[in-house]
Amino acid sequence: MNKREKERYLREYGMIKDETGHPFFPYTVYKDGIMACVVVGVIILMSILFGAELGPKADPTTTTYTPRPEWYFFFLFELLRVVKPPELVILATIGIPTICLILLILLPFIDRSAERHPLKRPVALVAGITTIGAMAYLTILGAVAGAPTEIELPVAAQYQEGKEVTASAGCLACHQFGENGNSGPGPALTNIGAKLPRQAIERTLLNPTAPMPSYQSLQTQDPEAFDQMVDFLASLK
Amino acid sequence: MAILPRLGRRPEAPPAESPDIPGVLKRGGNGEGPSGFDKEALKKGAAEVPISVAGWLEERLGQTPALKHTLFRRVPGHDWTYTLGFAVLIAFMSQAVTGVFLAMYYDPSPTQAYASAAFITNELFLGEFVRGMHRWGSTVMIVLIFLHMAQTFFYGAYKYPREMNWLIGVILVTLTLAMGLTGYLLPFDQRSFWATIVAVNLNGTGPIIGPYLGDFLRGGADFNAITISRFYAIHMLLIPGLMIALIGAHLYLVTKLGTTAPPWVKARKRRELAKEEI
Ligand code: HEM
Numbered sequence: 001m002n003k004r005e006k007e008r009y010l011r012e013y014g015m016i017k018d019e020t021g022h023p024f025f026p027y028t029v030y031k032d033g034i035m036a037c038v039v040v041g042v043i044i045l046m047s048i049l050f051g052a053e054l055g056p057k058a059d060p061t062t063t064t065y066t067p068r069p070e071w072y073f074f075f076l077f078e079l080l081r082v083v084k085p086p087e088l089v090i091l092a093t094i095g096i097p098t099i100c101l102i103l104l105i106l107l108p109f110i111d112r113s114a115e116r117h118p119l120k121r122p123v124a125l126v127a128g129i130t131t132i133g134a135m136a137y138l139t140i141l142g143a144v145a146g147a148p149t150e151i152e153l154p155v156a157a158q159y160q161e162g163k164e165v166t167a168s169a170g171c172l173a174c175h176q177f178g179e180n181g182n183s184g185p186g187p188a189l190t191n192i193g194a195k196l197p198r199q200a201i202e203r204t205l206l207n208p209t210a211p212m213p214s215y216q217s218l219q220t221q222d223p224e225a226f227d228q229m230v231d232f233l234a235s236l237k
Numbered sequence: 238m239a240i241l242p243r244l245g246r247r248p249e250a251p252p253a254e255s256p257d258i259p260g261v262l263k264r265g266g267n268g269e270g271p272s273g274f275d276k277e278a279l280k281k282g283a284a285e286v287p288i289s290v291a292g293w294l295e296e297r298l299g300q301t302p303a304l305k306h307t308l309f310r311r312v313p314g315h316d317w318t319y320t321l322g323f324a325v326l327i328a329f330m331s332q333a334v335t336g337v338f339l340a341m342y343y344d345p346s347p348t349q350a351y352a353s354a355a356f357i358t359n360e361l362f363l364g365e366f367v368r369g370m371h372r373w374g375s376t377v378m379i380v381l382i383f384l385h386m387a388q389t390f391f392y393g394a395y396k397y398p399r400e401m402n403w404l405i406g407v408i409l410v411t412l413t414l415a416m417g418l419t420g421y422l423l424p425f426d427q428r429s430f431w432a433t434i435v436a437v438n439l440n441g442t443g444p445i446i447g448p449y450l451g452d453f454l455r456g457g458a459d460f461n462a463i464t465i466s467r468f469y470a471i472h473m474l475l476i477p478g479l480m481i482a483l484i485g486a487h488l489y490l491v492t493k494l495g496t497t498a499p500p501w502v503k504a505r506k507r508r509e510l511a512k513e514e515i
Binding site: 012028051072107109113116121 | 286287290307308309310311312313314315317319320321323324327328331351354355358359365366367368369370371372373374375376377379381387390391392393394395396397398399400403404407410411414417418421424425426427428429430431432434435436438439451495497498500501502503504505
């Protein structure tokens, strides 16, 4: 907006206020009051209907967990999954959110036209609707992508136990085994034994690259289960 | 301020010596008893409520320009989407109140966190209800803050002269999401624990400050005993403090600049104005 547009905006704003305006109290206060009752009412209702569940106590040595964020982070988590190549994972986790944040901060300085009517700002309108659509889509994807705990790959009997440990250890949230599990952010492990030797797999589990959590504590607490898991992984060829 | 002529007009006259009689007393209409249900009179009476309230308050508090500028300022005609900002504020206040009650019983130590959360949920009178309000309140607040953001975006409210309010708003969204992240760990059940580990690891992958941020959140290279009290301090002191300050600035700007009029509302006098400019 140039100086003239600014002045004109302020002048028209003043006129609109005189022509259609009301004193804040009680006109706006009354609307806001109704809205406040609705908000508090909805929160109370949701609390009564859905309660506050508390799962089993956190257990760092556990072999059953599902790293599932609160639903409003699904879109971020899903972004992680959509972007597959490991080199690009940083882009998904940090890059895209940071870029979005910077764009949001810069918005008032990018879009400086005087026009305010949404239908007369086609670029802003399309960008806004696209962003909302993309976030909604990713959130829904995240909501339906469950947290599976079963691996259906056929394995020799001696690896059966290792398979169960692995299935319940939460790897499926980030890795695919055959048909099971999510196809990201981690690579598929269907043939991991062919790609990595046993020690390398063990090293990965103890010292993984983020975002994969470390399973060091599983090894200290339950070395047998840990070894079974590594044996099972090494057998996948 | 046309309907409040008296409020702005006091010169330097010392109020203690010659207190103006507020409008409500001057009218003297109240002594005559009810005059039936006259709709017009009722309407007129309602229109004078702000004047008499202002008068009543001013008589007792003395000259209060702040009050005049906030409570009785003139705002353009609004649709209901303009209540969204206030709705976010209410959700935030609900989180603050329920959070205080939870803090009375919650113990942020790795050994006691889960037990205290379980005590609140299962034994404390209304404990689950308050915890539920806090949990679902976070969902409601996130939904409302995004709706509020969308409203200001589509209505072009981020434009001159309200750019600063948009900037403050963007920081507030980020902080609200950070509240969701740090609060999720506190009940210390399986879900929250593992989701938080992954989230913190993700933060740690960021360039330059990433590793430091991860270490800061965890209180060390690994998830350890002080991680939970870190999250607690961040969740209930650091971020809320920042948010309260920023919300204060946000609301100050809202009252100072006034809220926008919906973009399709045009001043009647605009035509004449346009002619004038040519
Ligand atoms: C804790 C969070 C927030 C609170 C409590 C809050 C509160 C409010 C209130 C009460 C208003 C005035 C009424 C209205 O127009 O809705 C307002 C206006 C505004 N808010 Fe927020 N807000 C928050 C977050 C945000 C965010 C995330 C943004 C955008 C990034 C934002 C941008 C604006 C703008 C641009 C206005 C001026 C709107 C206008 O003049 O029409 N706010 N806010």
